[in-house]
Amino acid sequence: MKKLALSLAFCLYASAQVLRVGITPYPNATILENIKDDLKELGYELKIVEFNDYILPNLALNDGELDANMYQHKPFLEDFNESKGTDLVAVANVFLPPMAAYSKKIKDLKELKNGALVYIPNDPTNESRALDILEAAGLIKTNKEVKFRSVIDITENPLNLDIKELEAAQVPRVLDECDLAVINTNYALAAKLNPTKDSIYLEDLNSPYVNVIAVKKGNENNEEVKALIKVIKTPKIKNLLEEQFKGAIIPAF
Incomplete structure (x- = not known):
């Protein structure tokens, strides 16, 4: 049997x-x-x-x-x-x-200085999503008529932030080099970053x-x-x- x-x-x-x-x-x-x-x-x-x-x-x-x-x-x-x-x-x-913004140099977005270096993902939807986060945080304004916005669609940038685009998987690797980085959660977790604990600005939970x-x-x-x-x-x-x-x-x- x-x-x-x-x-x-x-x-x-x-x-x-x-x-x-x-x-x-x-x-x-x-x-x-x-x-x-x-x-x-x-x-x-x-x-x-x-x-x-x-x-x-x-x-x-x-x-x-x-x-x-x-x-x-x-x-x-x-x-x-x-x-x-x-x-x-x-x-x-x-x-x-939830996508979030991280920094190893500042504890609050109010500490960002003029010309601060910011990295965001470079693929169309995640770049637009990252810009939404920066806009919600009051750092920039963008042209809402564009479906998927990139850095060229920033209409106001009062701090003259130096916003650079990078492949999403690489963004956590430059966190030490910049003032702020907007990182997708899967890559953040892989880099041992928890959005709710380690970020300084978190995407709204009503995100689509x-x-x-x-x-x-x-x-x-x-x-x-x-x-x-x-x-x-x-x-x-x-x-x-x-x-x-x-x-x-x-x-x-």
Whole structure:
């Protein structure tokens, strides 16, 4: 009987369908590592494919190298489709990682001096989002008629801030060199920075920038996609986010 049970278990494992999900680092990997066994019970072997930029995960998804990805918000996804000619869709909300401004040189934005050096992400949606934060903090004003704004759309800059654009993953690495840096939460957490504890200005929690699971259009109702959503949108993962990240990551389901 034991041999038969082991044999059946082996056959089930061997026949498990591989589910390939692309992510950028922490906290996405933490979430997916905690659903591997749940997916295995549903007949899927989860393969986590990690990327260190925001472009390749969508290209890989569009090319069929991935079944889904989980790393971006809807404004970024919509802009990517428009600029790259891809046809990707969001199928589920997962969490909100509030973007924040950090500094190792000042404790309050009022301490910023004329000509202070500020780094922000350089991809269209996250740059616009970072500028929203600087504007909400009263540091600049921008042209609101532009959908995705960049530094050229700054209309008022009373402190003459030297705002430089840099690839999002690289921004934490220049924190020692600048006066202020606006950092995406996944890269902040990877650099051991907690938005609610270590930042000096935090994005409003009513932000539309909720991270989603995305798939190629036409695959929204695939069984493996439904399985992925099912095992993520559970009290188990909600509690994981709330307990482990303590406000740095907010469940969106």
